[in-house]
Amino acid sequence: MTDEPALKPERPFFSSGPTAKHKGWSASNLKTKSLGRSHRSSLGKSRLKHAIDLSKELLGVPEDYLVGIMPASDTGALECAMWTMLRPDRPATVAAWESFGNVWIQDAVKQLKLPKLTTLDADYGEIPDLASIPQDNDVVFTWNGTTSGAKIPDTDWLAEGRAGVTINDATSAVFAMEMDWAKLDATTYSWQKVMGSEAQHGMLILSPKAIERIESYDPEWPLPKLFRLKKGGRINEGIFRGETINTPSMLATEDYIDALEWAQGLGGRAAMFERADANAKIVTDWIEATPWLRNMVADPAKRTNTGVCFVFQGDWYESLSGEEQAEVPKRIVKLLEDRDVGYDFNGYRDAPPSLRIWCGGTVEQEDLKRLLPWIEWAYEQVRNG
Known part of the structure; x- marks a missing residue:
C-alpha cells in the first residue's frame, strides 16, 4: 500500500461555509x-x-x-x-x-x-x-x-x-x-x-x-x-x-x-477571480486525471470555481451497496481530519455521496496541491479495508 504523503497543507481549511480565513489572518x-x-x-x-x-x-x-x-x-x-x-x-x-x-x-x-x-x-x-x-x-x-x-x-x-x-x-x-x-x-x-x-x-x-x-x-x-x-x-x-x-x-x-x-x-475582485479560477483548475484537472472520480457537473461551462463537487466511479465502488457507497466519502474525510490534513470537505448531506473542496480566493494553491495526494492515499485505505 502507498505510504502516507510527506507534506500536509499548512492551512487544512476546505469547508464550503464558513470558508477559510485568508492567509495571514489573525x-x-x-x-x-x-x-x-x-x-x-x-x-x-x-x-x-x-x-x-x-x-x-x-x-x-x-x-x-x-x-x-x-x-x-x-x-x-x-x-x-x-x-x-x-x-x-x-x-x-x-x-x-x-x-x-x-x-x-x-x-x-x-x-x-x-x-x-x-x-x-x-x-x-x-x-x-x-x-x-x-x-x-x-x-x-x-x-x-x-x-x-x-x-x-x-x-x-x-x-x-x-x-x-x-x-x-x-x-x-x-x-x-x-x-x-x-x-x-x-x-x-x-x-x-x-x-x-x-x-x-x-x-x-x-x-x-x-x-x-x-x-x-x-x-x-x-x-x-x-x-x-x-x-x-x-x-x-x-x-x-x-x-x-x-x-x-x-x-x-x-x-x-x-x-x-x-x-x-491583492487587486480587488479581479485578483479574487484569478485565485478562484487557478484553485479550481488544480482540483478539476486532478479529477479528470483520476479514473475513480468524476466531476458532479458534466458540462465544463457549468462547473463552479468555488465549491468543486465530485463523486466516485469504477468497478469497485459500483459493486458496493448504497449504504456502503455513502460511507466512502465519510471515511476518507475522517481519515484526513484525524490527521489534521483537511477539514470539512465532505459533500453536502442531501447531495449524492461525494466530496466537495472549496477553491475560493482565501484558499492557497499549495494547500490544495498537498491535499489531493492525501485523498488518493485515504481512498486506497478505504478500498483495501
Whole structure:
C-alpha cells in the first residue's frame, strides 16, 4: 500500500461555509475600537457604512444601486427580497438545481403560496432550461449551486429591460465570478462564503427597479420587522448607510472589513477571480486525471470555481451497496481530519455521496496541491479495508 504523503497543507481549511480565513489572518489584526460601542454611535455606523462602501466598490456595483447589511445571513437577505418583492398577481418562476435553491421553491410554494408560480428544478450537477422562463416573470435563482458545484454559464436567458424582477442568490459566487448587474434586481450573499468571514450577516443589493417594486407594493402577508425595508412608504435608505434593522455583531463586521481590505490589497475582485479560477483548475484537472472520480457537473461551462463537487466511479465502488457507497466519502474525510490534513470537505448531506473542496480566493494553491495526494492515499485505505 502507498505510504502516507510527506507534506500536509499548512492551512487544512476546505469547508464550503464558513470558508477559510485568508492567509495571514489573525484576530489580533482586527480593529476593535467599535467593540462595546453602540452600533448606532457615530463610530459604529461609520464602520458598518465602511463595510457597505468597500463591498460596493470591490464588487463593481453600479452607483444607483443600494447595498445594505441584513440579519440572518444570505437566507435572511434572500427571503427578505422574496417577501417584499414577489406579488400574488404576477407570474413568478423559482429555479433550483441544488439544496438551497429548493428551499426558495418551498418558500414560494408553502409560505408565500404564489398562485402564478412555476418551478424549475434539475438533478445535482445539472441546470434546468432557464431559457424557458418568460421575460414577464419574476424569477428567483441561485447563481452558483453551493451543494452541487453547478453554476449558470451566462445570463443570456435574462433580457435587458425585462418586465419581471430578478432575485439572485449569489452567496457562493460573489468575489469569485463577475455579476451581470444590469440584469440583476436583488442580489444577496453572506460574509461567511467567498470572503471567509463570520456568519449571521447577509448583504442585500437592490437595483432602481427593485426599489421601485418595493416602494409601489405592500404585501398581503405579514412582514416580520427583520424584513421591513420601507419607512413612510419609501425605501428606508438608512439601512443602506449602516443603520441596520437589528443589532449587528461589530466583531463580525470588523472581521468582514479585514477580509475586504485584504482582497483590495491583492487587486480587488479581479485578483479574487484569478485565485478562484487557478484553485479550481488544480482540483478539476486532478479529477479528470483520476479514473475513480468524476466531476458532479458534466458540462465544463457549468462547473463552479468555488465549491468543486465530485463523486466516485469504477468497478469497485459500483459493486458496493448504497449504504456502503455513502460511507466512502465519510471515511476518507475522517481519515484526513484525524490527521489534521483537511477539514470539512465532505459533500453536502442531501447531495449524492461525494466530496466537495472549496477553491475560493482565501484558499492557497499549495494547500490544495498537498491535499489531493492525501485523498488518493485515504481512498486506497478505504478500498483495501
